[in-house]
Amino acid sequence: MTLLLLCWNFFKTGLFAVGGGLATLPFLTEMATNHPEWFTKAQLADMIAVAESTPGPIGVNMATYAGYFTAGVPGAILATCSLVLPSLIIVTIIARMLDRYMNNKYVKWVFGGLRPAVTGLIAAAGWSVFKLSLLNPDGFSWAHFWQAFNLPAIGLFAVVLFLTQFKKTKKLHPILFIAVCAAIGVVFKM
Amino acid sequence: MKQKTSSKGRDLLRLFASFFKIGLFTFGGGYAMLPMLERELVEDRKWVTNEDILDYFAVGQCTPGVIAVNTATLVGYKRAKVLGAVIATLGVICPSVIIITVIAAVLSNFADIPAVQHAFAGIRVAVCALITAAVIKLIKSNVKSVVQILLAVAAFAVVAVLGASPVWVVVGASVAGLLLGKFGKKPKDEEAEK
Numbered sequence: 274m275t276l277l278l279l280c281w282n283f284f285k286t287g288l289f290a291v292g293g294g295l296a297t298l299p300f301l302t303e304m305a306t307n308h309p310e311w312f313t314k315a316q317l318a319d320m321i322a323v324a325e326s327t328p329g330p331i332g333v334n335m336a337t338y339a340g341y342f343t344a345g346v347p348g349a350i351l352a353t354c355s356l357v358l359p360s361l362i363i364v365t366i367i368a369r370m371l372d373r374y375m376n377n378k379y380v381k382w383v384f385g386g387l388r389p390a391v392t393g394l395i396a397a398a399g400w401s402v403f404k405l406s407l408l409n410p411d412g413f414s415w416a417h418f419w420q421a422f423n424l425p426a427i428g429l430f431a432v433v434l435f436l437t438q439f440k441k442t443k444k445l446h447p448i449l450f451i452a453v454c455a456a457i458g459v460v461f462k463m
Numbered sequence: 464m465k466q467k468t469s470s471k472g473r474d475l476l477r478l479f480a481s482f483f484k485i486g487l488f489t490f491g492g493g494y495a496m497l498p499m500l501e502r503e504l505v506e507d508r509k510w511v512t513n514e515d516i517l518d519y520f521a522v523g524q525c526t527p528g529v530i531a532v533n534t535a536t537l538v539g540y541k542r543a544k545v546l547g548a549v550i551a552t553l554g555v556i557c558p559s560v561i562i563i564t565v566i567a568a569v570l571s572n573f574a575d576i577p578a579v580q581h582a583f584a585g586i587r588v589a590v591c592a593l594i595t596a597a598v599i600k601l602i603k604s605n606v607k608s609v610v611q612i613l614l615a616v617a618a619f620a621v622v623a624v625l626g627a628s629p630v631w632v633v634v635g636a637s638v639a640g641l642l643l644g645k646f647g648k649k650p651k652d653e654e655a656e657k
Contacts, residue, residue, distance in 0.1 A: 322575075327563060327566065328487050329563075341564055346564060353560050356529075360527050363528075364522070364526055365548045372540075379641065382643065384518050385640045386636040387636045388605045388611075389611040389614040390614045390617070393614065393622075394629050395520070395597070395598055398493060402491060402590055429588045429589075433588065437593065446502060447488065447589075451490065461581075463581050463584035463585050
């Protein structure tokens with residue numbers, strides 16, 4: 274019965290959390306309030322930390338973590354599947370319509386406006402990671418303005434960005450950059 | 464007949480493997496998966512184009528659910544209809560389910576381990592540089608005309624400066640696209656006609 278209720282709650286979250294990732298957060302907060310026996314708000318804070326420091330979409334990570342806390346491994350699997358089920362159904366229907374209407378004049382116009390805008394959205398997402406990892410916004414003062422820059426991180430950023438633009442190293446796999454930077458982070462205690 | 468089924472099976476397996484890999488190496492979720500998508504699906508497999516991915520992100524942004532999952536569903540459907548959509552979606556969530564379950568079971572203080580924090584400080588820098596590289600590429604191919612530059616800058620400003628929901632950007636840009644198509648000079652159509 275708990276499992277069924279759990280599925281229902283994550284299904285609802287998947288159905289109404291528009292915008293991805295942390296859009297699931299308000300729903301999880303509500304769940305912690307209504308069902309403190311599943312997980313508490315303090316555990317929710319831990320969940321966010323873990324979800325952000327593991328690979329994979331944050332929304333999915335949160336569902337797995339919350340499901341595990343509520344009902345073990347079956348809970349983890351069921352909660353995750355319930356979360357993705359509504360979007361799987363809706364997006365499949367949309368994919369089918371896109372197939373049919375992609376050559377429609379109006380659909381072309383809409384995507385003509387969307388492509389540059391989505392490029393801007395991705396840049397905004399990159400900017401938020403940039404602020405988080407390369408700048409120290411806390412305690413900013415003009416007298417010590419250079420302290421606002423995390424210089425080792427900016428140096429590493431510049432090297433990786435250069436390598437992705439340089440002809441000979443352009444083809445290196447993103448996984449390689451991620452792995453090497455993780456190792457550099459551990460060795461130099463970034 | 465038999466050969467046909469086995470090649471279809473192999474195609475589905477490849478779809479699953481690709482998205483498993485993408486799920487495993489997407490740190491930060493959502494748009495952070497762009498560099499992996501580009502390498503795996505556009506460059507290596509040649510299943511979709513950069514423009515397709517932008518379209519999928521736009522659809523993923525304004526449909527319910529996690530953007531990474533929605534993108535997987537769309538690519539999967541394009542490859543192999545409904546079965547492909549299900550397989551790709553399972554592929555992208557599988558690594559998360561496995562890793563998070565193990566962490567939840569074994570390492571309750573995972574996020575507090577110093578080595579993990581240091582590793583993630585490094586990974587964030589890599590992700591940041593990879594997203595920047597991906598954005599540079601997208602700008603080169605999709606943001607050329609004055610109108611397109613304005614749309615991109617406006618979208619960035621609305622989210623990064625004003626802190627509004629990206630859903631509004633998608634709605635606004637769709638309307639702008641329709642208006643431009645109806646009343647604008649349509650440099651895009653001319654390009655298409657060539």
